[in-house]
Amino acid sequence: xxxxxxxxxxxxxxxxxxxxxxxxxxxxxxxxxxxxxxxxxxxxxxxxxxxxxxxxxxxxxxxxxxxxxxxxxxxxxxxxxxxxxxxxxxxxxxxxxxxxxxxxxxxxxxxxxxxxxxxxxxxxxxxxxxxxxxxxxxxxxxxxxxxxxxxxxxxxxxxxxxxxxxxxxxxxxxxxxxxxxxxxxxxxxxxxxxxxxxxxxxxxxxxxxxxxxxxxxxxxxxxxxxxxxxxxxxxxxxxxxxxxxx
Amino acid sequence: xxxxxxxxxxxxxxxxxxxxxxxxxxxxxxxxxxxxxxxxxxxxxxxxxxxxxxxxxxxxxxxxxxxxxxxxxxxxxxxxxxxxxxxxxxxxxxxxxxxxxxxxxxxxxxxxxxxxxxxxxxxxxxxxxxxxxxxxxxxxxxxxxxxxxxxxxxxxxxxxxxxxxxxxxxxxxxxxxxxxxxxxxxxxxxxxxxxxxxxxxxxxxxxxxxxxxxxx
Numbered sequence: 356x357x358x359x360x361x362x363x364x365x366x367x368x369x370x371x372x373x374x375x376x377x378x379x380x381x382x383x384x385x386x387x388x389x390x391x392x393x394x395x396x397x398x399x400x401x402x403x404x405x406x407x408x409x410x411x412x413x414x415x416x417x418x419x420x421x422x423x424x425x426x427x428x429x430x431x432x433x434x435x436x437x438x439x440x441x442x443x444x445x446x447x448x449x450x451x452x453x454x455x456x457x458x459x460x461x462x463x464x465x466x467x468x469x470x471x472x473x474x475x476x477x478x479x480x481x482x483x484x485x486x487x488x489x490x491x492x493x494x495x496x497x498x499x500x501x502x503x504x505x506x507x508x509x510x511x512x513x514x515x516x517x518x519x520x521x522x523x524x525x526x527x528x529x530x531x532x533x534x535x536x537x538x539x540x541x542x543x544x545x546x547x548x549x550x551x552x553x554x555x556x557x558x559x560x561x562x563x564x565x566x567x568x569x570x571x572x573x574x575x576x577x578x579x580x581x582x583x584x585x586x587x588x589x590x591x592x593x594x595x596x597x598x599x600x601x
Numbered sequence: 602x603x604x605x606x607x608x609x610x611x612x613x614x615x616x617x618x619x620x621x622x623x624x625x626x627x628x629x630x631x632x633x634x635x636x637x638x639x640x641x642x643x644x645x646x647x648x649x650x651x652x653x654x655x656x657x658x659x660x661x662x663x664x665x666x667x668x669x670x671x672x673x674x675x676x677x678x679x680x681x682x683x684x685x686x687x688x689x690x691x692x693x694x695x696x697x698x699x700x701x702x703x704x705x706x707x708x709x710x711x712x713x714x715x716x717x718x719x720x721x722x723x724x725x726x727x728x729x730x731x732x733x734x735x736x737x738x739x740x741x742x743x744x745x746x747x748x749x750x751x752x753x754x755x756x757x758x759x760x761x762x763x764x765x766x767x768x769x770x771x772x773x774x775x776x777x778x779x780x781x782x783x784x785x786x787x788x789x790x791x792x793x794x795x796x797x798x799x800x801x802x803x804x805x806x807x808x809x810x811x812x813x814x815x816x817x
Contacts, residue, residue, distance in 0.1 A: 365724065367723050411725060462708075462772075470685075472675045474668075475675070
């Protein structure tokens with residue numbers, strides 16, 4: 356079995372061309388069975404690495420398998436009675452791709468040459484004044500350029516930020532009354548049982564502040580509960596004493 | 602055209618920060634000296650050749666190059682080593698293989714839609730197209746009249762500048778598929794294939810004959 360170097364292939368066609376070159380395959384007589392096998396091995400490999408890229412490769416894998424099946428079936432014949440090679444379309448695509456791959460090498464050559472030429476430059480300081488005539492101003496502008504600029508402006512416009520302030524649904528005074536009413540009925544209360552019925556976070560927070568307020572006023576005392584996540588609240592007879600029991 | 606215009610053309614090219622097109626030179630000359638001044642793009646091109654010949658003669662390190670249907674002063678390639686040290690702009694990253702491939706296809710098949718491009722490359726090209734659009738190497742050239750009116754892409758002047766080309770037709774012609782088909786190599790392979798097919802058929806016929814032959 357061949358070991359495939361995990362080179363970076365530009366796509367499934369690039370990979371197929373690599374196999375063709377590596378195995379010195381005649382592009383007009385591709386051994387579909389062998390190349391499908393090699394191709395699938397590679398796809399399995401990249402699938403574990405990069406799912407998005409694998410999509411294009413899986414499409415090609417299915418094309419290869421489709422050709423393989425057609426080769427096994429009785430030969431197809433076109434309108435003129437000539438045999439159709441199920442591989443022909445793929446070969447055409449490979450040749451087309453190869454053509455442009457070769458051209459990209461040419462472009463790369465031009466790129467290298469151009470990098471060696473330095474144009475007269477350093478114009479950064481020159482002020483750019485728009486030409487006075489509108490026709491010249493709009494010379495090379497297409498509707499797409501306008502759309503692009505418009506999109507840019509729209510994105511630049513800062514969004515106005517609004518902060519909405521809601522009135523609290525409860526007040527500390529209300530909660531003080533509520534706690535004192537409860538303490539009128541029960542001798543001691545667990546904090547958790549006080550907030551048990553409350554659904555809004557703000558109500559719980561306000562209730563807690565009300566408790567602290569009551570402790571400060573010396574109207575209630577707080578002591579540790581047997582359950583460490585809770586505490587017990589009890590009313591103090593003498594409203595002036597500040598008393599917190601641990 | 603009067604000889605004085607050779608110097609004027611030289612000055613205009615020297616002072617231009619972009620490749621200056623012959624039509625712009627004509628506009629300037631006629632704008633200053635009057636519409637009756639006769640000056641053609643051919644005159645300008647001849648002047649540029651003369652200026653370049655003089656620069657070459659005096660062993661100057663600069664010449665005028667033809668880029669994107671315009672003229673600009675440029676240093677000669679042999680000084681790249683020293684200038685590259687000075688300028689960071691040219692030492693920036695080169696285009697990726699994916700970008701070059703995509704540009705090659707757009708350059709030869711423009712205007713082209715994304716689906717056409719992707720069917721040649723065999724891979725999704727959203728990212729590459731966006732990068733090339735951002736770099737202004739390709740631009741939207743309109744919409745195709747086909748179903749869904751997909752966007753058409755074409756190369757830009759920036760593309761010509763990047764690759765140092767005067768016009769798209771300066772690119773070498775790709776080898777045509779027909780040409781590859783006419784390749785001697787290919788003809789040889791085709792002949793071999795035909796031969797083996799004929800041989801197979803003959804063998805098959807012989808076998809049949811052999812089977813049908815009366816046993817002695």
